[in-house]
Amino acid sequence: MKLIAEPYMLLTITVGMYWITKLLQNKTNSVLLNPILITIIAVICILKSAGITYDTYHEAGKYIEFFLKPSIVALGVPLYLQLSKIKKQVMPIVISQLVGSIVGILSGVFIAKWLGASKEVILSIAPKSVTTPLAIDISSSIGGIPSLTASMVVMVGIFGSVAGFKILQLLHVKNPMSRSLSMGTAGHGLGTAQAMAISQRFGAYSSMGLILNGLFTAILTPIILAMLGLI
Secondary structure (H helix, E strand, O other): OOOOOOHHHHHHHHHHHHHHHHHHHHHHOOOOOOHHHHHHHHHHHHHHHHOOOHHHHHHHHHHHHHOHHHHHHHOHHHHHHOHHHHHOOHHHHHHHHHHHHHHHHHHHHHHHHHOOOOHHHHHHHOOOOOOHHHHHHHHHHHOOOHHHHHHHHHHHHHHHHHHHHHHHHHOOOOOHHHHHHHHHHHHHHHHHHHHHHHOHHHHHHHHHHHHHHHHHHHHHHHHHHHHOOOO
């Protein structure tokens, strides 16, 4: 048990579990075998059975966390390769992301209020639809609970990556740009990873959705919450 508690061993277990699940998903093509979801469940079970605290695991997790921000920057590569096509559709993209950002903020706030959540929880949920580093920064600046925000972001991302394309299919959304932007807006990094697995074009538009939604959410969250009298 002492060996398992070592940071590099925990890091190896986490990456190894993700890699194995990714292989299984590629072979079975099952959306239920989501590598992020299965890895989270497996790691929680291992930590609980071995009696390892979250603080101990965080020593290993910080190495993965370090690459979150550079990975977002790396999404600019497929975006650059599709830049000529994106330029021709700037206005529809910007307007759709502006609306998506507002809906993302308001939906979380109103549902949380309807369910009787405390003010602190509502503030933590408001930036749920952007990637983790941005969401944590927004949450900290408006008085939310960053750890709760991070959990919400992961749950939203997992749901988006597992069910996003299926929901769009049920709603008869067939346009590749619309589908990709929706995944980036609602599913942020995990949704974009799912889009990237389909094609570089899907990944590029999804990256654009992720970036613009993150930018609009960072700007609009404090303004909307202030208008609602929450901050």
